[in-house]
Amino acid sequence: MIFITAISFSSVLETEGAGFNDVATHAAGPAGALPLSAEMLLREPSGNLFGLSQNAGMGWEPSRLLDPEFLILSTHGGLRAEDGRPIALGFHTGHWEVGLLVAEAARELRALRAVPFAGACTDPCDGRTQGTTGMMDSLPFRNDAAMVLRRLMRSLPTSKGVLGVATCDKGLPAMMMALASAGKLPAVLVPGGVTLLPEAGEDAGKAQTIGARFAQEQITLEYAAEVGCRTCATPGGGCQFLGTAATAQVVAEALGLALPHTALAPSGQASLRG
Numbered sequence: 001m002i003f004i005t006a007i008s009f010s011s012v013l014e015t016e017g018a019g020f021n022d023v024a025t026h027a028a029g030p031a032g033a034l035p036l037s038a039e040m041l042l043r044e045p046s047g048n049l050f051g052l053s054q055n056a057g058m059g060w061e062p063s064r065l066l067d068p069e070f071l072i073l074s075t076h077g078g079l080r081a082e083d084g085r086p087i088a089l090g091f092h093t094g095h096w097e098v099g100l101l102v103a104e105a106a107r108e109l110r111a112l113r114a115v116p117f118a119g120a121c122t123d124p125c126d127g128r129t130q131g132t133t134g135m136m137d138s139l140p141f142r143n144d145a146a147m148v149l150r151r152l153m154r155s156l157p158t159s160k161g162v163l164g165v166a167t168c169d170k171g172l173p174a175m176m177m178a179l180a181s182a183g184k185l186p187a188v189l190v191p192g193g194v195t196l197l198p199e200a201g202e203d204a205g206k207a208q209t210i211g212a213r214f215a216q217e218q219i220t221l222e223y224a225a226e227v228g229c230r231t232c233a234t235p236g237g238g239c240q241f242l243g244t245a246a247t248a249q250v251v252a253e254a255l256g257l258a259l260p261h262t263a264l265a266p267s268g269q270a271s272l273r274g
Contacts, residue, residue, distance in 0.1 A: 032062035048158055060115065068160045069115045072105050073149055073178070074098045075171030077122035084235065092125035093195050094168035094245065097236030101165045101190060117159070119152045121145050123171030127208055127239070138170065145174035150181060161185060167192030167237060169244035176252055189257040191249035195237035198230040204239040207231035 034052050041049070052065050076098040078090025090096045106116035123145060126138040153162055162185055166175035172191070179187040197203055210224040238245035252258040 030056045030059070030062065032056070034062060035066050045157075051158060055115065064113070064115065067113050067115045069117060069156065069158050070109050071153060071156050071159045071162045072102050072109075072116055072118045072165065073152060073162060073175065074102050074118070074120045074165040075123045075145075075167065075175065076102060076120045076165075080235075090122065091128060092123075092168060092238075093232045093235055094125070094192060094238035095122055095166075095171060098165050098167060098192050100236070101192060105163055105165070105190070114160075117156055119155075121148045121152065121171070121174075123166075123168060123174070125168065126170070127204070130208065141170050142174045142177070145171060146177040146181075149175060149178035153178065153182060153185065159185065162187045163190060164188070165190045165192060167194075167245060167249070169238070169248065172238075172245060172248045172252075176248065176255075176257060179257055187257070188259060189252050191252055191258055193237045193249075194240050194246055195232050196234040197240050198227075198233040201227045201230045201233075203241050204231050205241045205243065 034049075034056065036049070036052075055065055056062050075095045076090075077092070077095040078086065079088040080096065080099070081087055102118050106118060109116040124134070124137060124141055126135055129135050129138065149164075153159070162179065162182055164175040164179050164187065166172040166189070176189060179189055195204070201207070207227055210219065210228050213219045214221065214224050238249075240246070242250075249258075253260060
């Protein structure tokens, strides 16, 4: 026996209880007023004026919208919770906690009566793509990312300076190239450091050979599993050995792109050392 249920035309077109009438299409908007002058309305590019509207829309205090603007660029990747647990992983540990450095720099800029902006172009890891076609993107990425970072700098035409935060062997050289081409715009690089070495085990360079060594019967399966698990001993920072990443961080200081390392002298006063 076949039962045929009548289907009304409205039931096909409408969803009962969908609550579309409850969807907000308007809001009151930020309180206050833009700190505009007649001269600004007559002389400033329209983008500069609308930029103030967007800054207010994102929650910045209208009374401080004319503070000097500074751009913080980074290679941040992944998403961490406030307690450090991963929400979404990055491609590598090097950019995993770069966002913490960006946040600290932004807080300091705000305390100095500036308006910080943050943008990012994340980077890949050839340690992850070894043995795959992803290695074909490794070296070209540096030039591609440098172009993107330069475009991000030009996308904030009101910026008074740019701070670059990067760590690893693709994103860091890309950031250095971008900052070097900033022209008259003041630019400073903040290297993101390295992940700590395991108290017992192998560094990230040697640990990447566990497959080859196991195939040659140089190590056991148990040894490979253990050293592979602990080689990245902390969740942030690049490889511990002086490869491209760590070397570039040192070279950045020598080139004058990064501020010299600050250490406390025995007297307790700050001193600078290369």
